Amino acid sequence: xxxxSETLLNNCPVCDSSSxxxxxxxxDHSVSQEVFKLHICNDCGLVxxxxxxxxxxxxxxxxxxxxxxHSNTSKGLIAKIYQQVRSxxxxxxxxxxxxxxxxxxxxxxxxxxxxxxxxxxxxxxGYHCTGIEPSEKASKFxxxxxxxxxxxxxxxxxxxxxxxxxxxxxxxxxxxxDLNETIQLLKQKLKKDGxxxxxxxxxxxxxxxxxxxxxxxxxxxxxxxxxxxxxxxxLLSQHGFILSKIxxxxxxxxxxxxxxxxYKKNPLGPLLAFIIGWRSNLAGMMNIKKYSSLIYxxxxxx
Numbered sequence: 001x002x003x004x005s006e007t008l009l010n011n012c013p014v015c016d017s018s019s020x021x022x023x024x025x026x027x028d029h030s031v032s033q034e035v036f037k038l039h040i041c042n043d044c045g046l047v048x049x050x051x052x053x054x055x056x057x058x059x060x061x062x063x064x065x066x067x068x069x070h071s072n073t074s075k076g077l078i079a080k081i082y083q084q085v086r087s088x089x090x091x092x093x094x095x096x097x098x099x100x101x102x103x104x105x106x107x108x109x110x111x112x113x114x115x116x117x118x119x120x121x122x123x124x125x126g127y128h129c130t131g132i133e134p135s136e137k138a139s140k141f142x143x144x145x146x147x148x149x150x151x152x153x154x155x156x157x158x159x160x161x162x163x164x165x166x167x168x169x170x171x172x173x174x175x176x177x178d179l180n181e182t183i184q185l186l187k188q189k190l191k192k193d194g195x196x197x198x199x200x201x202x203x204x205x206x207x208x209x210x211x212x213x214x215x216x217x218x219x220x221x222x223x224x225x226x227x228x229x230x231x232x233x234x235l236l237s238q239h240g241f242i243l244s245k246i247x248x249x250x251x252x253x254x255x256x257x258x259x260x261x262x263y264k265k266n267p268l269g270p271l272l273a274f275i276i277g278w279r280s281n282l283a284g285m286m287n288i289k290k291y292s293s294l295i296y297x298x299x300x301x302x
Contacts (some may be wrong), residue, residue: 005057009050012041013179013225014235023047026218029263031064044234046225047203055177057221061222062135071156090121096247097122097166100195106165109189111182112152112172116142130164132156153182161188164270166237168197171293174223181241190300196241198296199249204228206290207253207260207276216259217252217292229289232296241298248284253277253292264299 013020023040027033039050053061053259097108106127110119113131115138123129123146131150133139139150151159167186175181190196201217202208203226208215218226225231229246236243254277261269261276284291 005054006051007054009039009048009052012044012046013048014046014231015041015044015238017041017043018047019043019248020050024294025283026082026213026220027091028061028220029214029216030259031061032217034221038218038220038226041231044231045228046231046234047228049224049226050218052224055223058177058221058268083180085255086117089249089251090118093118093168093170094125096295096297097127097168099126100197101165102234103165107163108166108168108237109159109164109186110168110170111156111186112175113142113148114138116146116148116150118168118170119148121147130159156182156185156189159189162191162287164189165191165194167194171201174200174219174225177224179225179235180239183235187239187300192300194300196236196298196300197243198232198236198298199293200225200227200232200296201252201256202228202289202294204289204293205253205280205292207256207280207292209274210280211260211264214260214263214279215264216256229294229296233296236296236298240301243296243298243302245297246288247286247297248281248291249293249295249296250281250284250291253280256292 012020019042020039021042023038025035025037027035036049040047108122108127109130111132113119113133116131119129119131129148131142131148132153133142133150134153142148142150166188166213186196233243254273256275257273258270261273264270278293
């Protein structure tokens with residue numbers, strides 16, 4: 001699948017520093033089997049895929065039935081586990097959103113809504129929901145299955161300013177090519193007292209350190225950035241957000257470990273994945289910066 005349309009970044013995508021260095025090479029274990037280079041910013045600590053496929057060629061790397069957030073497949077053990085866990089976690093996400101904003105007829109924008117399960121949960125709870133989704137396949141599933149209002153990313157700019165109480169990005173920010181432009185646009189769409197909720201894999205997690213190059217959450221080249229709390233904090237602050245809370249996504253440690261063991265072709269994978277997931281969460285209990293994935297809750301400083 002080798003594509004010639006690659007973009008080599010001279011500056012860090014978060015802080016624009018020109019001081020960055022080669023970090024490691026990682027294989028795309030799930031789709032293309034190609035090898036991609038990662039660089040690390042010497043200033044904000046962001047690890048980023050460099051060079052990376054441009055927006056016109058990245059789509060081919062998502063064309064897999066196993067890419068569940070687009071296909072909604074339930075084939076295979078890992079997909080079945082994903083589906084079961086998601087039915088639980090969307091309820092947890094709803095409770096988190098409700099703890100941030102109380103009231104009726106609240107408006108929520110989910111950037112990268114996938115096949116729409118989270119927004120369907122919010123709609124059932126009385127929220128006015130809008131989704132943004134680049135995948136035509138996922139978007140069609142969301143509109144057909146749940147009657148959701150799903151727009152394309154280029155339509156974000158035309159949405160009314162200061163109109164949403166909550167904006168969410170559940171494991172989406174690591175996929176966005178125009179990172180700073182998108183975060184700035186989302187801020188414009190958020191009400192003055194609204195909240196931005198971002199969930200991303202944690203590159204400094206215990207399971208990332210354990211699995212190294214096999215860590216499934218590197219997911220190159222679909223994941224363009226590999227965040228830590230430091231780089232997320234830098235990104236949010238430079239766009240005028242105040243970070244109010246960081247929370248763990250404990251189930252991610254088990255799911256990421258399952259995929260990582262699969263990539264290692266380990267026959268004892270499911271058993272080991274449970275042990276590694278448990279160990280990662282234990283490390284996270286000691287230090288929140290060691291959890292597999294983190295949720296960042298921020299509000300506008302204006």
